[in-house]
Each structure stands twice: as structure tokens, then as C-alpha cells.
Amino acid sequence: MGEIIKGKPVADAISEVLTAEVNDLKGKGITPKLAIVRVGAKGSDIAYEKGALKRCSSIGIETEVKEYPEDIAQDAFIEELKKINQDKTVNGILIFRPFPKQLDEEVIKYVIAAEKDVDCFSPINVAKLMEGDKTGFAPCTPTAVIEILKHYNVNMKGANAAVIGRSMVVGKPVSMLLLNENATVTICHSRTKNMPEVTSKADILVVGVGKAKMVTADYVKEGAVVIDVGINVDEQGNLCGDVDTEACVGKASMITPVPAGVGSVTTSILAKHVVAACKMQNNL
Structure with missing residues (x-):
């Protein structure tokens, strides 16, 4: 009979390390922050978002949810994304996909700032994954x-x-x-x-x-x-x-x-990527 291996012990072990790292960053006056970008209100997105917010909160990472209407025009969405890219307080961006049909993923993936793209949406991070470049973020x-x-x-x-x-x-x-x-x-x-x-x-x-x-x-x-x-x-x-x-x-x-x-491990990895992005952006 095989062993059923659960995700919780893995998630907890990662979170424990991250909590110490975040406390260390806060001691330097730096608080890692994640922006979650959601278009519409799909049940699966909201369930994942809830888990991510809970995990980040327990580790000490700040979060902000940017919710946009289901029918947002592509130009308007891109403008919003550019603002988040430029927001110095945000270290990581998670964008829920797939998008509604009026938003073209093939265009938007080139807009997200690669250094804040903590779930490998940008082609730059995809290329880094292929090369085994540890400065990128895998999904x-x-x-x-x-x-x-x-x-x-x-x-x-x-x-x-x-x-x-x-x-x-x-x-x-x-x-x-x-x-x-x-x-x-x-x-x-x-x-x-x-x-x-x-x-x-x-x-x-x-x-x-x-x-x-x-x-x-x-x-x-x-x-x-x-x-x-x-x-x-x-x-x-x-x-x-x-x-x-x-x-x-x-x-x-x-x-x-x-x-x-x-x-149950995925949200811990998300938090890990936000902390790593924060450190890189602060040259730590």
C-alpha cells in the first residue's frame, strides 16, 4: 500500500522559512507586496485568491486585489496593468487566466513586467525557465x-x-x-x-x-x-x-x-516568488 503524501507539511515548511525572511525584510523597512489582478468573478479564481490572501497574510506579505469588470476593454486593461507595473510598492503580480474573449493573452503577456511576474506569464520568464535561469519565475x-x-x-x-x-x-x-x-x-x-x-x-x-x-x-x-x-x-x-x-x-x-x-502547496510557492522578487528589486 502506497503512502498518501499531502501538501500541507510541504506548504508549512516553506511558509516557516518565508515568515523568517519577511521579518528580516521588515527589519530593513521593506514589506513585500503582491497585487492580484482578476477580471470578473469566476468561482475557481475566487477560491484560489482566498487561499493566496490567507497564505500571504500568515507570512506577513501585503496584498491588494485589483478586480475589473468582465467586459473591460483591452486598452483599458493594459493601462491598468501598466500602472501596477510602475507601482513601486508592488513586488509581485498574479493575473488570473484565461481571460474573457475580448482580452488577448498574446498581447497582454508582453505588457506585464517580467521582474514582477510571479507566475510565469511573461515570455521572458518562459525563456528563463527553458534556460534554467534561476532569476526567472516558473509557474x-x-x-x-x-x-x-x-x-x-x-x-x-x-x-x-x-x-x-x-x-x-x-x-x-x-x-x-x-x-x-x-x-x-x-x-x-x-x-x-x-x-x-x-x-x-x-x-x-x-x-x-x-x-x-x-x-x-x-x-x-x-x-x-x-x-x-x-x-x-x-x-x-x-x-x-x-x-x-x-x-x-x-x-x-x-x-x-x-x-x-x-x-495546497501552490500558494506557498506564490508567496516564495513574491519574497524573491522583492529581494531582487531591492538588490538583496
Whole structure:
């Protein structure tokens, strides 16, 4: 029977370190601040926002929510974003996506200041992620995956890792981060042939496709570590992941649950990035 590895101990360990760092910054007269930019009021955005505000508050990071109407025009939105870029008190900016259809992500991603972009929206941070440049900010959720693996002492060096999903939200960035930890990475997607055959050879399996309980025991190698990044709602209206946890827990050595897994670490990574941005902007 595999171990169910939860996110809370990982989040708490990160928060403890950050709280000390923020206290140190405040002793120098500097308070890190995050601006959350939200267009409209999607339930999933508000849920994440609530968690982020709570986490930042517990660490001592200041926050400000900038909420804009669902129908805001692109020019007006860009003007608002430029103001936040120029606000010296703001160290980190988190923008909720996807946008309503009148806002073009392909244009807006070039507007956000890269040094404040704490969730890897700017192409500059995407490039830094590809290069393994530590001055950039990788997306928070893929970074949370790596932090969980490190916290539970999973050896990534030389390990065979399979990632199911190739989106810029999880799949591609987590593959790069695993590569930076010297894992050998295979990316699987909707066109992959015989996917269970490929993934069942992996020591580490990361799943982020958005299909409820898609991954069953035949996808999992005996003794593999399984990280489930999916968030779905099943037929009973309960939250569940992309992995059928009950079916896979007997085969995996460790597996993250949904809820209480990767998601609970993501807001700590967001806070970590805000503190790092604050230090860089203050040449510390």
C-alpha cells in the first residue's frame, strides 16, 4: 500500500522559512507586496485568491486585489496593468487566466513586467525557465510539484519521469523543471500511442490533463511516485484528480491526493516568488 503524501507539511515548511525572511525584510523597512489582478468573478479564481490572501497574510506579505469588470476593454486593461507595473510598492503580480474573449493573452503577456511576474506569464520568464535561469519565475503549480518531490526525498537525478499533459500551465513547465533536476523526461499527450505502456516504465509520474480519474493502475509502475495535478468534479459533485487514487495507491510507493495535495502547496510557492522578487528589486 502506497503512502498518501499531502501538501500541507510541504506548504508549512516553506511558509516557516518565508515568515523568517519577511521579518528580516521588515527589519530593513521593506514589506513585500503582491497585487492580484482578476477580471470578473469566476468561482475557481475566487477560491484560489482566498487561499493566496490567507497564505500571504500568515507570512506577513501585503496584498491588494485589483478586480475589473468582465467586459473591460483591452486598452483599458493594459493601462491598468501598466500602472501596477510602475507601482513601486508592488513586488509581485498574479493575473488570473484565461481571460474573457475580448482580452488577448498574446498581447497582454508582453505588457506585464517580467521582474514582477510571479507566475510565469511573461515570455521572458518562459525563456528563463527553458534556460534554467534561476532569476526567472516558473509557474507556481509546476514548482509545487518539484517542492513536494524534494520534501518527501524523492530522488529525481537520473530517474525516469513521465508527464501526462503538454500545456503551458503544467505539462511543459513541469517537464523543464524535472529536466533541470536531471531526470529523464517523457511527455505524453492525447496523440501518444499506448500511453499506459509508456507511463508504466516511469519512476515518477506527473499528471495534469483535466480528465477525472483518467489514470488507472495500468498506467503506474510498481513502486512509482505519482503526483496528481488535476482538479475535476466527479459525478457525485466531489473534487477529484486526474488519477484514480484508490485504484493506484496499492501500486505506487507515494501518491498525492486531490484535494489536499499539490494545490495546497501552490500558494506557498506564490508567496516564495513574491519574497524573491522583492529581494531582487531591492538588490538583496
